[in-house]
Amino acid sequence: MKFVLEVDISGMQGEGEAVAELGRALRYWGGNLRHYALEPGDGSEVYDSQYRQVGSWHIAASS
Template sequence: MKFVLEVDMAHMHGKEEAVAELGRVLRYWGGNLRHYALEEGDAAEVYDSDYREIGSWRVTAA
């Protein structure tokens, strides 16, 4: 299986915002993954600090 995280950085302004938002995404979802079985088909949307959808993660077949 694969864990795939996709984040659209198009709306982020500069390196500083990108670093801050990506760090937030990784911290939040890293801590939240314990609530999922992490089986093929599991997925969720990813939101930025303004609660805009900026991506998703999913578990797929390899």
């Protein structure tokens, strides 16, 4: 299986905003993973600190 995380940081323009927002997303979703079985098809959207959807993660079968 593969854990796939995609976050669009192109709209994050401020000084260090991309680093801060990506770090926040990784901490939040890393801590939230315990609520998932981590089987192919599991996944969720990823939001920034302004609650805008900036990406998603999912579990995929290995190719």
